[in-house]
Amino acid sequence: xxxxxxxxxxxxxxxxxxxxxxxxxxxxxxxxxxxxxxxxxxxxxxxxxxxxxxxxxxxxxxxxxxxxxxxxxxxxxxxxxxxxxxxxxxxxxxxxxxxxxxxxxxxxxxxxxxxxxxxxxxxxxxxxxxxxxxxxxxxxxxxxxxxxxxxxxxxxxxxxxxxxxxxxxxxxxxxxxxxxxxxxxxxxxxxxxxxxxxxxxxxxxxxxxxxxxxxxxxxxxxxxxxxxxxxxxxxxxxxxxxxxxxxxxxxxxxxxxxxxxxxxxxxxxxxxxxxxxxxxxxxxxxxxxxxxxxxxxxxxxxxxxxxxxxxxxxxxxxxxxxxxxxxxxxxxxxxxxxxxxxxxxxxxxxxxxxxxxxxxxxxxxxxxxxxxxxxxxxxxxxxxxxxxxxxxxxxxxxxxxxxxxxxxxxxxxxxxxxxxxxxxxxxxxxxxxxxxxxxxxxxxxx
Numbered sequence: 523x524x525x526x527x528x529x530x531x532x533x534x535x536x537x538x539x540x541x542x543x544x545x546x547x548x549x550x551x552x553x554x555x556x557x558x559x560x561x562x563x564x565x566x567x568x569x570x571x572x573x574x575x576x577x578x579x580x581x582x583x584x585x586x587x588x589x590x591x592x593x594x595x596x597x598x599x600x601x602x603x604x605x606x607x608x609x610x611x612x613x614x615x616x617x618x619x620x621x622x623x624x625x626x627x628x629x630x631x632x633x634x635x636x637x638x639x640x641x642x643x644x645x646x647x648x649x650x651x652x653x654x655x656x657x658x659x660x661x662x663x664x665x666x667x668x669x670x671x672x673x674x675x676x677x678x679x680x681x682x683x684x685x686x687x688x689x690x691x692x693x694x695x696x697x698x699x700x701x702x703x704x705x706x707x708x709x710x711x712x713x714x715x716x717x718x719x720x721x722x723x724x725x726x727x728x729x730x731x732x733x734x735x736x737x738x739x740x741x742x743x744x745x746x747x748x749x750x751x752x753x754x755x756x757x758x759x760x761x762x763x764x765x766x767x768x769x770x771x772x773x774x775x776x777x778x779x780x781x782x783x784x785x786x787x788x789x790x791x792x793x794x795x796x797x798x799x800x801x802x803x804x805x806x807x808x809x810x811x812x813x814x815x816x817x818x819x820x821x822x823x824x825x826x827x828x829x830x831x832x833x834x835x836x837x838x839x840x841x842x843x844x845x846x847x848x849x850x851x852x853x854x855x856x857x858x859x860x861x862x863x864x865x866x867x868x869x870x871x872x873x874x875x876x877x878x879x880x881x882x883x884x885x886x887x888x889x890x891x892x893x894x895x896x897x898x899x900x901x902x903x904x905x906x907x908x909x910x911x912x913x914x915x916x917x918x919x920x921x922x923x924x925x926x927x928x929x930x931x932x933x934x935x936x937x938x939x940x941x942x943x944x945x946x947x948x949x950x951x952x953x954x955x956x957x958x959x960x961x962x963x964x965x966x967x968x
Contacts, residue, residue: 536823540925553826558616561798582610591848608633615677628674688731699724716774725749759812787939844934853962866959873956880946899942
């Protein structure tokens with residue numbers, strides 16, 4: 523294999539060939555959902571689902587990144603791990619309470635045909651060392667139609683004087699995904715309040731709900747399992763959506779303005795808001811379920827990545843997303859393409875841009891709708907994905923990192939994300955009247 527071989531804890535050899543440079547990646551082993559994203563004590567703390575012992579799901583714990591600006595980061599080790607056989611620490615969120623960082627997480631138990639999931643908490647006064655506080659909600663308090671065994675990913679937010687916790691769930695009578703909302707005067711003593719959904723867009727199980735108030739609207743990002751494909755939407759096994767509307771926390775209902783798929787690509791899942799940030803920012807997993815993972819199959823010793831953190835805004839009722847502004851300070855004008863770059867491209871109908879390397883290529887184009895074609899990019903899951911909207915002419919910002927690509931179309935009106943595995947010197951060829959407006963190399967020290 524090409525690339526440098528690194529040793530981590532003398533357990534797994536990590537091949538650096540396809541490791542990202544400016545996206546957050548695990549030092550070793552498997553990564554999936556972002557967890558407990560919070561600004562606390564002058565730093566961003568970003569936790570994630572981690573299995574440091576192999577490059578697949580297994581006994582899960584929470585890994586921990588720390589960042590000053592959501593781009594440059596350091597690895598802070600394992601924050602939460604299971605205590606008993608059969609247990610895993612599954613996804614959840616974070617919030618500050620009385621000066622302490624509080625993590626709410628899913629204690630998942632599965633062994634010998636027995637399975638259950640509960641909401642537990644841990645607290646810390648320094649954001650590094652955590653004391654587990656035990657179960658904070660008894661599933662017996664759920665309505666009878668809400669599953670007690672598929673009940674996970676608690677994500678807290680403070681609204682007024684109360685803490686509201688959004689939890690992914692399933693309506694067992696309808697076999698449909700929902701969001702259960704718990705509440706309490708503190709995050710350690712919670713009771714059931716109400717349910718949001720079910721909705722078509724949540725499939726048969728809601729996962730990883732996260733709440734934020736944006737531009738006068740209540741916004742939830744949430745993922746759905748096994749959502750049936752519909753026109754150009756929901757082409758993955760699982761998908762993520764943005765719900766915009768108004769929540770009446772007293773009466774326990776949400777009036778929906780819109781539900782929109784967040785990303786049209788085949789590598790985006792489980793986004794979560796960064797609690798305590800000075801603007802609405804989400805971070806997702808730059809992958810999804812039901813596919814092959816190249817670095818796992820190549821035995822490179824690691825698998826998974828965060829997306830670039832994305833700032834959200836609402837303009838004329840539409841949700842826009844764009845890479846966090848702090849990325850710009852790592853961008854330097856370049857006269858040639860590289861593995862780590864930001865490209866601004868103007869595309870009219872019939873135009874396209876091909877980014878090539880020694881072993882393959884990826885294509886961006888506009889056939890009335892903007893598309894990303896990864897069929898020749900060696901990602902084992904190559905596909906062509908389109909925007910929903912039609913564009914006679916638009917600007918696309920493409921973020922390329924060693925094994926990933928994220929497109930932001932028309933100022934962030936839509937996005938398409940995928941994985942690419944290209945080797946060698948990069949080149950760019952324009953078709954039709956496509957124009958390269960600028961190329962910036964992205965340099966982040968590790």
